[in-house]
Amino acid sequence: xxxxxxxxxxxxxxxxxxxxxxxxxxxxxxxxxxxxxxxxxxxxxxxxxxxxxxxxxxxxxxxxxxxxxxxxxxxxxxxxxxxxxxxxxxxxxxxxxxxxxxxxxxxxxxxxxxxxxxxxxxxxxxxxxxxxxxxxxxxxxxxxxxxxxxxxxxxxxxxxxxxxxxxxxxxxxxxxxxxxxxxxxxxxxxxxxxxxxxxxxxxxxxxxxxxxxxxxxxxxxxxxxxxxxxxxxxxxxxxxxxxxxxxxxxxxxxxxxxxxxxxxxxxxxxxxxxxxxxxxxxxxxxxxxxxxxxxxxxxxxxxxxxxxxxxxxxxxxxxxxxxxxxxxxxxxxxxxxx
Numbered sequence: 001x002x003x004x005x006x007x008x009x010x011x012x013x014x015x016x017x018x019x020x021x022x023x024x025x026x027x028x029x030x031x032x033x034x035x036x037x038x039x040x041x042x043x044x045x046x047x048x049x050x051x052x053x054x055x056x057x058x059x060x061x062x063x064x065x066x067x068x069x070x071x072x073x074x075x076x077x078x079x080x081x082x083x084x085x086x087x088x089x090x091x092x093x094x095x096x097x098x099x100x101x102x103x104x105x106x107x108x109x110x111x112x113x114x115x116x117x118x119x120x121x122x123x124x125x126x127x128x129x130x131x132x133x134x135x136x137x138x139x140x141x142x143x144x145x146x147x148x149x150x151x152x153x154x155x156x157x158x159x160x161x162x163x164x165x166x167x168x169x170x171x172x173x174x175x176x177x178x179x180x181x182x183x184x185x186x187x188x189x190x191x192x193x194x195x196x197x198x199x200x201x202x203x204x205x206x207x208x209x210x211x212x213x214x215x216x217x218x219x220x221x222x223x224x225x226x227x228x229x230x231x232x233x234x235x236x237x238x239x240x241x242x243x244x245x246x247x248x249x250x251x252x253x254x255x256x257x258x259x260x261x262x263x264x265x266x267x268x269x270x271x272x273x274x275x276x277x278x279x280x281x282x283x284x285x286x287x288x289x290x291x292x293x294x295x296x297x298x299x300x301x302x303x304x305x306x307x308x309x310x311x312x313x314x315x316x317x318x319x320x321x322x323x324x325x326x327x328x329x330x331x332x333x334x335x336x337x338x
Contacts, residue, residue, distance in 0.1 A: 008324050011040040011317075014335035018292040020149075022093060022299030024266065026307065027077040030084050033303055036322050037090075043149070043297050044085050045093040045265070049078040052096075052103040055135065061112040067119070068126035070107075072134050074142065082139070086146040093265070093299065094139075094151035096203065097132055098186045100171035101156070108172045124176045129189045136193045150263065150297070152203040152233055153190045154183055157219070162211025183219065187228035199296075203233030203265055208243045208251040220258050231261035237301070237310075238280065240271040245283035252287055256294050264288060266301040268308060268315035269327070278326035281317070285331050289338035 011021045022043030030037070037044070048054055055078060060071035074082065085092050108124065110116030119127070132153075139148055157165050157180075165183075168174040173182045190200050202223065204216055216232060223229035232255045238248070255262045267284065271277035288295050302308040306320030317328040 008328070009332060011328075011331070011335075012042040014332055015289075015298075018289055018335070018338065019295055020091065020297035020299075022297055023303050024299065024301050025081060025084075025303070027080045029303065029307060030080060033322065034084065037084075037303060038088050041090065043091050043093055043299060044081070045095050045299055046078065046081045047302075048102070049075075049081050050094050050096070050135075052099065052107065052131075054078060054102075056104055056107055056131070058104065058106055058112055061107075067111055068123055068130060070127045070130040070134060072131065072138055074138065079142075082143050082146060086143045089147075091147040091149040093263075093297070094135075094148055094198075095265075096152040096155040097135070097190065098128075098154040098173060098182065099156060100166055100173065103172065105172065108176050118172075118176050121177050121181075124182070125185055128182065128186060129192075132186065132189045133193045136190075136195065140195060148195055148198045150199040150201055150231065151190065151194060152201050152265070153187050153229075155203045156205060157183060157202070158204055158212055158215045160206050160209060160212055162215060164215060184223065184226065184228070187223050188226065191228040199230035199261060200228065201231045201233040201263065201265075202229060203235060205235040205237055205266075207232075207234045207236075207255075208238075208248050210250075213251045213254050217254055217258060220255070220260060224258060224260060229260060231263055231296075232258065233263050233265040235266040235301075236264045236268075236284070237266060238269045238284070239313075240269060240273065240276040240280055245280065245287065248284060249287050252291060252295075256291060262291070262295050264295065264298040266299060268301045268310060270310055270313035270315045272313065274326045277314075278330035281327040282330040282334055285334040286338070289334055292338075 020043040023041045024045045024047040026047050055072045057071045057073040106114045288298050304318040305314045305316050
């Protein structure tokens, strides 16, 4: 049964003249699901393996003895994912440098020590630059043939209601800086060290809510003025009840009005109704195809429902065992008609 999906037409081939088709991946599925991933996807976002808490190395940071040089380590999960991409010619979406979550508390503290005081802005700037520099250098050195085509420099910076950036109580970055200058700094450092051709992204969720759309738009325009951003990432964790295609399309067009690229970065659609789910997937892909000249990639957040972070609501194109769902066929219809 597991092989049934391999008889289906390839998603990446169907959209090859439009945009990349990506998926998030966990290392544990590369063995059993490797052929399926190779068949359908030409972009991979490591689900957790490039997040700060996966690659920041506390012991190595402390051994530097200078309180600023941030050391990174690619563990087995990260290495196996990157190697899989490199060996199979699958491009990488890096995810992520600056995030309020999954970033160790010690990274913000004196001597990289959990019990230390928070460091100054000046020290944190040096740490942030070092973190970004060392990550890009390690990727280039250890995986020289890997194409890193885009990177989420910052992820989930904003609250949902148009209230601007997360407060200090919800973000160690804001706790240390007291303002939002770390955002501009992160993009400035990323522009300095990212490989040629790697597009730099501001990524967020509930990005289709009008007030939040405006916050993201305004930040993107500030970054664009400095020449340090290439695109806006729309996570696109959707539900069949909200947003509808019109609301989503309005957000896409607002973001595209910046003159930047847009990527759909973490698409899934929760539903207990396969027809309704297929219909909304079709709408979202139709919107992407309409703007394909400025949308270089559409990434779904997982290969199949059984390993989705929202698995109880069956949000993906394939069910457990990689069986294609109505949503898959609806998306393929878009490719054929578009």
